[in-house]
Amino acid sequence: MTRRPANRLLGVGLALVLTSVTLGFAAGNLIKSPAQALADAAPPRPSTLTAPVTREAVRRTVAFDAVVTPQFETVVRAQQAAGVDANVLTRLGRREGSTVAAGDLLAEISGRPLIVVRGSIPMYRTMSPGMTGPDVRQLQFALGGAGHWTNDARGVFGPSTSQAVAALYEEHGYQPQRVGDEEVEIAEEAVRSAARNLTQLRQTESDPLSLQFAQEDLARAQAAAGEAYTKAGAQVVLGELVFVPDLPARVSDVSVQVGDVVEDKVLTLASGPLVVRGTATSADAERIRLGDRAQMLFSPSGSGRGRVLRASRSAAAAGEEAAESDQTGTTFVIRPSKPLGARWLGADARVIVETARSEGAGYTVPVSAVSTAADGTTLVHVVSEGEARPVEVMVGFAGDGYVRVTTSERRSLQVGDAVVVGTDSGSA
Structure with a gap:
C-alpha cells in the first residue's frame, strides 16, 4: 500500500x-x-533542363485539320433546258443514300433525263455526230460501260456512237434530241436531182463536156450527202449525261424536291475510296508538294500514313477581298497507304505533312540546345556528373524545333548525352 x-x-x-x-x-x-x-524565403535554386542527343532525321512539317471523305464528290447541276421557261424537277430517280451505277437515271429536269456514266472529264459541250475530241472518246467508253458499245474510230462521234446514245436514252423511256436530219434530206434531194440531170443528158446524147460537168455535179452532191450523214443522228445535250470518275457512287445529298424550280445544284454523288481532305493556309500550302508524305491522326483514336494526292485552291470567303491571303488557302487530298474502313467516313483528323527531311548521318538536338560563344563558335553544353562542358558543333538542317549538328572531335558528342536546353527557375 x-x-x-x-x-x-x-x-x-x-x-x-x-x-x-x-x-x-x-x-x-x-x-x-x-x-x-x-x-x-529565398527562391529555389534554378535547375538545369536537358534533352538527350539523338540520331534521327530532322523533319519540316505542315499541320492542318481535315476530315475523312470519299475521294470524288461530284455536284450534279441543272443546265437550262431548251424551249422551257424554268428548270423544274419533274422526277427524282435516286433518293439520298442510294447507290447508282453506270447508265442509271438520276433525275428528270423539265422532262429531260440526267443519266450517270463513268468519266473524269466533266461535260462542257453538247456532243453531236461528226464531232471529235477527248470528251467524245470518253463518251464512247462511258456508253460501253453502260452496256452500249460503239465501233467508230476512237474520239470520233460516228453512226454507231449515235446509235448507242439513242439506245441509252430509249432504255429509260426518252427520245434523244437529233440533229442533221433536215440537212440529210436536202443533201439526198441534191443527189437525186444531180442523178436525174445526168440521166437526161445521157438519154439525149449530149456533148461530152456537158456529161462531164453533170458527172462532177453528181459526185459533189454525193460527197455532200456523205458529210451530212456523218453529222446527223442522236446527240447528247449538255447536262443530260453526268460523268463521275468512279462508279458505283452514293447519293450523299439531295438539294431539291420534285416540283422545285432548280436553279443550280440538284444532288451530290460521292464515290471512290476514302481519303482525308483538309485546307492549309496559303503560307503553309506553298511548302506542300504532291507526293509529300503525311501522317494522319484520327479522332477519337487511330492513325495512319499516306501521301498528298492532289490540291485545289480555295476561293476567298464570300464578301472578302481575295488579296486577304489569310482568308484563302489550298485544299489537299491525302491518299492513305492502307484503305480506310467505312467506319472512318466523316471522322475528324489532324494531318501532318512532311515537306522536307534531313539526309545523311548526324546528331540531332533541340534548337534551344545550340548557343553561340563570344568568338562566334557554335556550342552545345553536355551535362555530365553535374557539370556542363561545352562542345563545339557545326549546325546543319533544321526543322520543327530540332537541328542536325556535327562535331570535329571524335566522340565529343554521343547519342544519349544530355545537353542543356534551358533552366527551370521553379516557383516560390
Missing part, C-alpha cells in the same frame, strides 16, 4: 518530462532565427 503513491508520482513526472520535450521540439520548429527565415 505504501508503494502506490510513489508509482503515481513517478508516472506524473515522466509525463511532464515528455510534454516539455514535445513543446520544446515544436517551439524549435516554429521559432526561427532571422537568417533561417531569409534563407527559407
Whole structure:
C-alpha cells in the first residue's frame, strides 16, 4: 500500500518530462532565427533542363485539320433546258443514300433525263455526230460501260456512237434530241436531182463536156450527202449525261424536291475510296508538294500514313477581298497507304505533312540546345556528373524545333548525352 503513491508520482513526472520535450521540439520548429527565415524565403535554386542527343532525321512539317471523305464528290447541276421557261424537277430517280451505277437515271429536269456514266472529264459541250475530241472518246467508253458499245474510230462521234446514245436514252423511256436530219434530206434531194440531170443528158446524147460537168455535179452532191450523214443522228445535250470518275457512287445529298424550280445544284454523288481532305493556309500550302508524305491522326483514336494526292485552291470567303491571303488557302487530298474502313467516313483528323527531311548521318538536338560563344563558335553544353562542358558543333538542317549538328572531335558528342536546353527557375 505504501508503494502506490510513489508509482503515481513517478508516472506524473515522466509525463511532464515528455510534454516539455514535445513543446520544446515544436517551439524549435516554429521559432526561427532571422537568417533561417531569409534563407527559407529565398527562391529555389534554378535547375538545369536537358534533352538527350539523338540520331534521327530532322523533319519540316505542315499541320492542318481535315476530315475523312470519299475521294470524288461530284455536284450534279441543272443546265437550262431548251424551249422551257424554268428548270423544274419533274422526277427524282435516286433518293439520298442510294447507290447508282453506270447508265442509271438520276433525275428528270423539265422532262429531260440526267443519266450517270463513268468519266473524269466533266461535260462542257453538247456532243453531236461528226464531232471529235477527248470528251467524245470518253463518251464512247462511258456508253460501253453502260452496256452500249460503239465501233467508230476512237474520239470520233460516228453512226454507231449515235446509235448507242439513242439506245441509252430509249432504255429509260426518252427520245434523244437529233440533229442533221433536215440537212440529210436536202443533201439526198441534191443527189437525186444531180442523178436525174445526168440521166437526161445521157438519154439525149449530149456533148461530152456537158456529161462531164453533170458527172462532177453528181459526185459533189454525193460527197455532200456523205458529210451530212456523218453529222446527223442522236446527240447528247449538255447536262443530260453526268460523268463521275468512279462508279458505283452514293447519293450523299439531295438539294431539291420534285416540283422545285432548280436553279443550280440538284444532288451530290460521292464515290471512290476514302481519303482525308483538309485546307492549309496559303503560307503553309506553298511548302506542300504532291507526293509529300503525311501522317494522319484520327479522332477519337487511330492513325495512319499516306501521301498528298492532289490540291485545289480555295476561293476567298464570300464578301472578302481575295488579296486577304489569310482568308484563302489550298485544299489537299491525302491518299492513305492502307484503305480506310467505312467506319472512318466523316471522322475528324489532324494531318501532318512532311515537306522536307534531313539526309545523311548526324546528331540531332533541340534548337534551344545550340548557343553561340563570344568568338562566334557554335556550342552545345553536355551535362555530365553535374557539370556542363561545352562542345563545339557545326549546325546543319533544321526543322520543327530540332537541328542536325556535327562535331570535329571524335566522340565529343554521343547519342544519349544530355545537353542543356534551358533552366527551370521553379516557383516560390
